[in-house]
Amino acid sequence: MINGVNAKDVAKLAGVSQSSVSRVFFGGTPVSEKTRNKVLSAAEELGYNPNEFARSLITKKTRIIGLVMKGVENPFYPQVLKEFTTAFKKLGYSILFVQTNNEEIQKEDIDMLLNYNVAGIIITDAMLSLKVTNDIKKSKIPLVLFNRKAEKNDFLSVCTNNLDASRQIANFLHQKGCSNMVYISGDRNTSTSRDREQGFIETLDKHQVEYKIYESDYSYEGGYQTAKSIVLKGEIPSAFFVANDIMAMGVLDALRKHSIEVPLATKVVGFDNIAMTNWPIYNLTTWEQPISKMVEKTVNYVMEEIDNYTGIAGNIEIEGQLIERSTT
Amino acid sequence: MINGVNAKDVAKLAGVSQSSVSRVFFGGTPVSEKTRNKVLSAAEELGYNPNEFARSLITKKTRIIGLVMKGVENPFYPQVLKEFTTAFKKLGYSILFVQTNNEEIQKEDIDMLLNYNVAGIIITDAMLSLKVTNDIKKSKIPLVLFNRKAEKNDFLSVCTNNLDASRQIANFLHQKGCSNMVYISGDRNTSTSRDREQGFIETLDKHQVEYKIYESDYSYEGGYQTAKSIVLKGEIPSAFFVANDIMAMGVLDALRKHSIEVPLATKVVGFDNIAMTNWPIYNLTTWEQPISKMVEKTVNYVMEEIDNYTGIAGNIEIEGQLIERSTT
Numbered sequence: 333m334i335n336g337v338n339a340k341d342v343a344k345l346a347g348v349s350q351s352s353v354s355r356v357f358f359g360g361t362p363v364s365e366k367t368r369n370k371v372l373s374a375a376e377e378l379g380y381n382p383n384e385f386a387r388s389l390i391t392k393k394t395r396i397i398g399l400v401m402k403g404v405e406n407p408f409y410p411q412v413l414k415e416f417t418t419a420f421k422k423l424g425y426s427i428l429f430v431q432t433n434n435e436e437i438q439k440e441d442i443d444m445l446l447n448y449n450v451a452g453i454i455i456t457d458a459m460l461s462l463k464v465t466n467d468i469k470k471s472k473i474p475l476v477l478f479n480r481k482a483e484k485n486d487f488l489s490v491c492t493n494n495l496d497a498s499r500q501i502a503n504f505l506h507q508k509g510c511s512n513m514v515y516i517s518g519d520r521n522t523s524t525s526r527d528r529e530q531g532f533i534e535t536l537d538k539h540q541v542e543y544k545i546y547e548s549d550y551s552y553e554g555g556y557q558t559a560k561s562i563v564l565k566g567e568i569p570s571a572f573f574v575a576n577d578i579m580a581m582g583v584l585d586a587l588r589k590h591s592i593e594v595p596l597a598t599k600v601v602g603f604d605n606i607a608m609t610n611w612p613i614y615n616l617t618t619w620e621q622p623i624s625k626m627v628e629k630t631v632n633y634v635m636e637e638i639d640n641y642t643g644i645a646g647n648i649e650i651e652g653q654l655i656e657r658s659t660t
Numbered sequence: 661m662i663n664g665v666n667a668k669d670v671a672k673l674a675g676v677s678q679s680s681v682s683r684v685f686f687g688g689t690p691v692s693e694k695t696r697n698k699v700l701s702a703a704e705e706l707g708y709n710p711n712e713f714a715r716s717l718i719t720k721k722t723r724i725i726g727l728v729m730k731g732v733e734n735p736f737y738p739q740v741l742k743e744f745t746t747a748f749k750k751l752g753y754s755i756l757f758v759q760t761n762n763e764e765i766q767k768e769d770i771d772m773l774l775n776y777n778v779a780g781i782i783i784t785d786a787m788l789s790l791k792v793t794n795d796i797k798k799s800k801i802p803l804v805l806f807n808r809k810a811e812k813n814d815f816l817s818v819c820t821n822n823l824d825a826s827r828q829i830a831n832f833l834h835q836k837g838c839s840n841m842v843y844i845s846g847d848r849n850t851s852t853s854r855d856r857e858q859g860f861i862e863t864l865d866k867h868q869v870e871y872k873i874y875e876s877d878y879s880y881e882g883g884y885q886t887a888k889s890i891v892l893k894g895e896i897p898s899a900f901f902v903a904n905d906i907m908a909m910g911v912l913d914a915l916r917k918h919s920i921e922v923p924l925a926t927k928v929v930g931f932d933n934i935a936m937t938n939w940p941i942y943n944l945t946t947w948e949q950p951i952s953k954m955v956e957k958t959v960n961y962v963m964e965e966i967d968n969y970t971g972i973a974g975n976i977e978i979e980g981q982l983i984e985r986s987t988t
Binding site: 334399410411413414418426427431448520541552556579581585588589607611 | 723724727737742745746749754756758759772776827830856884909912916917935936940941
């Protein structure tokens with residue numbers, strides 16, 4: 333449509349119906365080879381370039397996936413964005429990127445995605461209000477919550493198995509002989525932080541190990557300040573389990589600032605296995621989130637739902653693994 | 661269009677022409693208030709929800725900006741993505757995100773953007789072939805190279821003033837008494853790395869200060885390995901100017917690994933002022949790229965060109981500033 337040539341012009345020059353032109357470019361009942369050839373030569377002659385919008389009006393489908401993301405400051409999420417973009421590109425789909433600064437996704441963001449008639453929606457680190465949930469359900473657009481559990485089983489969620497991960501981390505630190513521990517939480521209204529907390533403390537309870545819980549916010553600064561206040565109170569535990577890597581790096585820097593040696597005086601475990609945890613200055617023991625597998629499951633689900641919408645909901649949990657480095 | 665109701669249905673129920681319906685929803689010659697009311701009540705009754713695709717077929721314009729990005733591993737770029745998304749959102753525009761893994765943008769990526777009839781294109785850290793350049797010029801879609809200079813003045817480029825920045829950095833280190841220096845380059849086929857190198861060495865030449873140039877790749881690992889090899893050769897200079905922050909952090913970690921004290925034994929200056937440079941473990945002296953101003957200039961240009969395409973090209977350079985921290 334860029335040059336103003338449309339299907340009607342092509343049909344006229346080819347001496348066929350407009351419906352034949354549509355069927356050649358957008359599918360539907362097949363046309364004869366003769367008709368197809370006529371259409372293609374006319375299209376070439378006129379420079380007809382059917383765009384996605386024309387296509388979508390006929391097929392009622394777009395090849396756009398809306399991706400809603402909050403925290404690009406945490407390197408975990410740019411990595412997730414990259415993997416989704418690459419995976420969907422292979423399937424001929426593009427990413428409409430929505431940045432939200434709110435914990436809860438605003439109705440206007442979802443309205444925009446519905447307005448573009450996106451084929452699917454993926455939300456990484458934000459929450460949906462009931463109103464927005466209903467709008468999406470009505471539109472029959474598949475939606476996946478990535479790295480967040482669905483609150484009411486409204487949608488499909490794809491996570492690593494956070495409960496199992498934090499149980500294994502608790503057992504690992506217990507076996508290392510840590511006798512009192514600290515859990516530094518992320519935003520406590522996120523399912524990821526709650527699950528990591530639950531698995532950790534129920535395992536420590538079982539082993540009768542003491543612990544304290546400090547609330548933080550999934551940011552480097554949050555981890556740094558929380559650890560600093562713990563150090564200043566002189567309450568250094570034998571181990572910290574920190575709800576994500578970027579906070580754990582803040583914890584390590586605060587401990588280093590106060591000359592507290594890791595892993596001798598205390599141990600630190602993070603969560604995510606972002607690339608920076610492997611930097612020699614951190615070399616952080618952490619839990620690897622299997623991003624590629626999580627992305628693959630999400631993409632498969634979205635593509636299946638695009639083909640045949642069922643609205644099926646539930647939680648898919650994928651096993652991760654402990655990456656032992658020098659902070660334990 | 662989601663529910664299958666179209667402008668024709670609305671026109672029929674309202675008893676007005678289809679053109680009136682278009683003009684109510686998509687602009688053009690105004691309609692009378694009476695007609696407008698008829699159209700709106702019919703639209704409401706039928707649940708008519710004109711989507712962006714329908715809109716774009718009539719107005720021949722979309723409200724999508726294509727953003728092409730390569731290196732999301734460098735936190736500078738997720739920050740740029742966030743600022744562009746926020747700025748365009750305020751203007752009612754959305755971001756179609758394209759991730760390229762190649763130095764040179766592939767024709768298929770640009771074809772996809774043209775296919776979506778995007779209103780504008782922004783490219784952050786990749787290059788355009790001549791073929792692709794011609795396709796974009798022909799489409800009359802405004803394009804901005806962000807943080808890269810245009811090779812042949814084909815397009816508008818928006819950068820910080822890299823030459824001036826590196827001259828000031830050279831003067832600053834010279835005044836600190838550094839008598840031999842090292843420049844660690846980024847990808848040497850990028851304009852940013854070349855300009856930073858040029859400004860730096862021409863100023864050192866003027867002051868008759870010795871220097872060596874090492875080629876690296878804008879990655880943390882590249883900075884780490886380059887500094888490590890310099891240390892192992894025993895050729896530690898009195899200062900390092902490193903072409904971006906993420907590499908400079910690698911340099912700092914390599915120096916720390918070999919117990920070389922910064923800023924006593926050597927000094928380090930980075931470039932970008934990404935958030936991490938302020939982390940206490942790095943506290944890196946660097947050059948602040950004025951991202952917000954660069955984004956503002958880019959957005960203004962794109963919006964003006966959308967209104968009235970001129971295809972004007974050239975380089976806009978915005979002054980940044982030195983941020984002195986503890987590595988100098």
